[in-house]
Amino acid sequence: MYLRVINLHKHFQTQAGTLVVLKDINMSIEQGEFICAVGASGSGKSTLLRQIAGLDSPTTGEVRIGNKVVTGPGPDRGMVFQHYTLYPWMTVQENTEFGLKLQGMSKKQRRDKASYYLSVVGLTQFAKSLPKELSGGMKQRVAIARALASEPKVLLMDEPFGALDVHTKESMHEFILDLWQRTEITIFMITHDVEEAVFLSNRIYALGARPGTVRKEMKINLPNRNHQIKRHSIFHDYRDELMDLLRSHGQEAVAA
Ligand SMILES: Nc1ncnc2c1ncn2[C@@H]1O[C@H](COP(=O)(O)OP(=O)(O)O)[C@@H](O)[C@H]1O
Ligand SMILES: [Mg+2]
Structure with missing residues (x-):
């Protein structure tokens, strides 16, 4: 197990009291995987990535890279942000x-x-x-x-294609899949875009919101990664299952 998030909770103290943003998050990522965590806006995705990057520390629980507990940023993790x-x-x-x-x-x-x-x-x-x-x-x-x-050993990406138009986004999807195959790097990406997650990743963590929890872990087995696959029922089945999981926990996830 290369990257692990273990019983992670994150609370913030706000004027209104304690805000529980992440609750009991457990994840494990093997070397060479392309993982997406998908959740609606406000489900705590960026907060989760910041804990993994070591830019902030969990209230309880921990993040491990190999056998080392993450206590701060390091060259073993590369970050790419939306903006x-x-x-x-x-x-x-x-x-x-x-x-x-x-x-x-x-x-x-x-x-x-x-x-x-x-x-x-x-x-x-x-x-x-x-x-x-x-x-x-x-x-x-x-x-x-x-x-x-x-x-880095792992590339951490926070909605990296969220600000791009639809066509640029498609070409970036091809680009990142090709890069992942060529470099065999481990990728952990967060997104609110359900189709993007199904198209890119080999495993998905579906996050529920308020507080952010792992609702389900889904393995994605598509026969290929051509854009045409998005018209096939196997793609629609994954997408619809994921949409249903997110819908009951927030309205802001989108299908495209
Ligand atoms: N430093 C902070 N102090 C207080 N609340 C925060 C802080 N950072 C994030 N939050 C709150 O945590 C929740 C999740 O935020 P965020 O992780 O940015 O979600 P996402 O990236 O999924 O949209 C939001 O309600 C946000 O207001
Ligand atoms: Mg965010």
Whole structure:
């Protein structure tokens, strides 16, 4: 078991009293899996990812990577957020190198590593461009290259395609599946988009809301990952089951 979330609870103290956001979350992720956690807005997805990333700590319970309890952020976990987090004044190359610079890597080494990961995401020709010169999908590919450059064991993504239009989102789905197959990296992604989760992942945690709990763990076995599969009944069955699970716990999950 590579990444484990064990009996995790997260409460926040608010003016109205104690807000229970995550309740008794248990998850386990093997190396090389592509896992999605799906829940309505407000079900605690970002809060869960922040605990896994080590940006915040659980009220009770723990997150383990291998045998180590997570106590803070680390290079073994790469993060990609929904909103573009590139520095607007830095080139694509400089943005990709940024984490490596913080780790104290030499200039040549970080240039080579960043160039390699920009080629992995297909953006070599844009190394000298500024973020404002790129489309939304390209910016997210830079964010993914930056996360990969530290060679994390797991890529943690918080609704990474949520701000993209439908067509860009489809091409990013193809891109991330291809990347996952080529690099054999472990991916843990959260999303409110049911179809996205069914299309991309090999296992899904369906989250109920208020408080966020794991409603069900679903294995996804699709015969292929072509977009045409979305017209087939096997895809619809997974989607409908997931929609029903989420519907009883919030109205904000969407099918597309
Ligand atoms: N630091 C915080 N203090 C108080 N409440 C918070 C804090 N962070 C998140 N919440 C609350 O936790 C709930 C879940 O938020 P979030 O994890 O962002 O959900 P999601 O990502 O699924 O939309 C929301 O009701 C939000 O207001
Ligand atoms: Mg969120």
